Amino acid sequence: MVPEFESYRPYLFSIAYQMVGSVEDAEDVVQDAFLKLFGKDLLEVRNLKAYLAKVITRLCIDKLALLKKERSLYPGPWLPEPLPVVDPDTFPDRRLLSIAFLKLLEVLNPVERAIYMLRRSFDHSYDDIALILGKSPENCRQIYSRAKRKLAKQKQYAETYSSETHELLEKLIRYSETGEYEKLQHLFTDQVTLVADAGGKIRGAARNILTGKDPVLKFIDGVRKNNDLSISNYEVVNVNGISMMVAWSQQSIAFVISAGSTQGHISSLAVLANPSKLRHLQSEILTSGS
Incomplete structure (x- = not known):
């Protein structure tokens, strides 16, 4: 058998x-x-x-x-x-x-x-x-x-993956780090959505789905200023043909973000920050050297 x-x-x-x-x-x-x-x-x-x-x-x-x-x-x-x-x-x-x-x-x-x-x-x-x-x-x-x-x-959860997704995530990292607010705002559709799963383990994580540029940008700015996360660097990696943004805290993944896009703009963001859901991905990235 x-x-x-x-x-x-x-x-x-x-x-x-x-x-x-x-x-x-x-x-x-x-x-x-x-x-x-x-x-x-x-x-x-x-x-x-x-x-x-x-x-x-x-x-x-x-x-x-x-x-x-x-x-x-x-x-x-x-x-x-x-x-x-x-x-x-x-x-x-x-x-x-x-x-x-x-x-x-x-x-x-x-x-x-x-x-x-x-x-x-x-x-x-x-x-x-x-x-x-x-x-x-x-x-x-x-x-x-x-x-x-x-x-x-x-x-709110519909995502369209294309070659532009990787570039959009790269721009999200760059504009967030440089504080280019207008360029960052232009990345999103007017009704962009963000859902975050931290499993109750990350202080300040959104407990509801966010809709619209202002609340999404406020969330992103809050993450950037959250010293508890101790982010050392960001990168965009390919996971099963899908581009994802990975935020590293030294050798540990702090969170990952996947994005949906439409007509050259980010239409949805899914943020996963629950450590128990990131260990398989973290192990694979560190092992493969992605």
């Missing part, structure tokens, strides 16, 4: 991660699947990949229901944990791994999220999804359409 399961572990982790938005929780779900299947002769399963997808997806649905209750008590906004490195064969469209997109999926209930993810990220047919979830193909099609409509209404 072990070799058969292990050969599909990256695929199962990819499903779990996009369902729960956390590396540690995704690893826990994959381990739960392993324990559930331990001792079974998987060689007798006709379509092993579909069978394992069924097991992991149903475990994720149960896990996500519990996590939603936990996250409702989270201090301030909750953001997903960035995944440092992925196999492009397992995650063909890495844009779907952005912090903003995974946060966007939070508006869906667990079944909607499973169907949307299996269809959008892994290109499963409705027949396959029906077998995985025990529903009819037509019902799965209807739920997928409903999920798309829900997501289309959530404009």
